Amino acid sequence: MESLFLLVLGNTEISLIPGISVAGATPELTKFTPPADAEYLFYEKPRIINAIPVTPEGHPTPAIITKASRELAKFPILVVRGGSYLAPLLPHVHISDIVGRDFRKEKAIPKVEEIIERTKLLGEELNRTNIKELVIGESTPGGTTTAQAVLWALGYDAKTSSASPRNPQELKEKVIKEGFERVGIKNGDLKNEPIKALAEFGDPTLATILGISMGFKRDVVLAGGTQMLAVAALLKALGEDLSRFMIATTKWVVNDESATFLKTAREIGIITYSADLDFSGLKYRGLQDYEKGYVKEGVGAGGSVWLAVKAGFSPEDVARKVEELYERLISRT
Known part of the structure; x- marks a missing residue:
């Protein structure tokens, strides 16, 4: 087994602020999004x-892309509960059930050192296997806001996506x-206190x-969009060599x-990969709208998609499989 895909699940109270996250039909439903994403895979x-999980406008979760890639490339997935309201109803690694707090009112991650200690242990155990590459994705409603807060605290003039x-x-x-203002x-x-930046403004993911x-x-491979910039910035601030890291995202x-x-990836000094997916020719509006800026990643x-391409499939193959999965969903609705 050369590559292992990890999916980290987390929640932050920031997602409950009206208007800040569309990773769920309503703010309250974002509590279900991480475990539901994992189960759908x-x-x-x-x-x-x-x-x-859908946006308020009804656009399907990007988990449909990951599921399509997995059905093609057959890569293994390990789900990790980093700190979510609910556990997925499938085998997973439990790290914490404490969600991120609203950093406007209190420290976001009170026991951040405990999470880091446990997860470093997981990484070290994976070193004992023959895995050569970890591809780490996430499902965290509201996570782009916590990521932007961490990036700002570290001194990056960054804007995260949505x-x-x-x-x-x-x-x-x-x-x-x-x-x-709360922290002063x-x-x-x-910028010289990355763990404090994470503890005050981050999230368990x-x-x-x-x-x-x-x-x-x-x-x-940090498999995500602008949220993974915050991970890369923290790694750099802690003295990690970024030459063994890459961020894999989508063209959207x-x-x-x-x-x-x-711009921010260049400032941090991490290389990037962009999956050149094109949903414009697919049959369903819920998928076509990805080309209009919905969902993105x-x-x-x-x-x-990086893993699917490495296995010999094209982004077009992934898009066709996404359409097939969407048709299967519709037939069961």
Whole structure:
């Protein structure tokens, strides 16, 4: 087994702020999104809730891309519960059931060192296998806001993406500034204190991916969009050699003019891969709208395509499989 796909599940109370996340039909339903995403990768539909995670407009979870890539390339998936409201109804590694707090009111991750210690242990154990590459994805509603807060605290003038074509950047910045006021800092004040930046403004997913990435000493693909920039920035601040890391995302994140993906990646010094998916010719509007800026990334979509391409499949093959999966969903609705 050369590559292992890890899916890290996490929640943050930030996702409950109205308008900040569309990774669920309503803010309250974002509590179900991470376990439902994980379950859909293994079953025909989630079991924890009788619905596929969708945006308020009804666009399907990016887990459909990861599931399509997996059905083609047959790569193994290990689910890791980093800190979520609910556990998925399938075998998984349990790290924590403590969700990220609203950083406007209190420290986001009170026991961040404990999460990092446990997840470093997981990474170190994976070193004992013949795995040469970890591909780490995530499902974390509200995670782009916590990631942007961490990046700002570390001194990066970054803007993270959104699952909506209308990136709520003004709301994100307002929320982040309120958090900075609580701690009494401004942008860049924690550039030499990365763990404090993570503890004050991050989420359990960021802490989990950070720990695993530090413990595992071979190649790591951070499979996600602008959230993974925060992981890369933390790794750099902690002295990790970024030459063994890569961020794999989708063209929709790279082309997002409301975010700073490539600019921030260059500032951090990490290489990137962009999955050149094209849904414009697919039959269903829910999928075609990905080309209009809906959803973009999540559940390791870009990294899953990376694995499919390495296995000999094309992005077009993945798109056709996504359409097939969507038809299967419709037939069961």
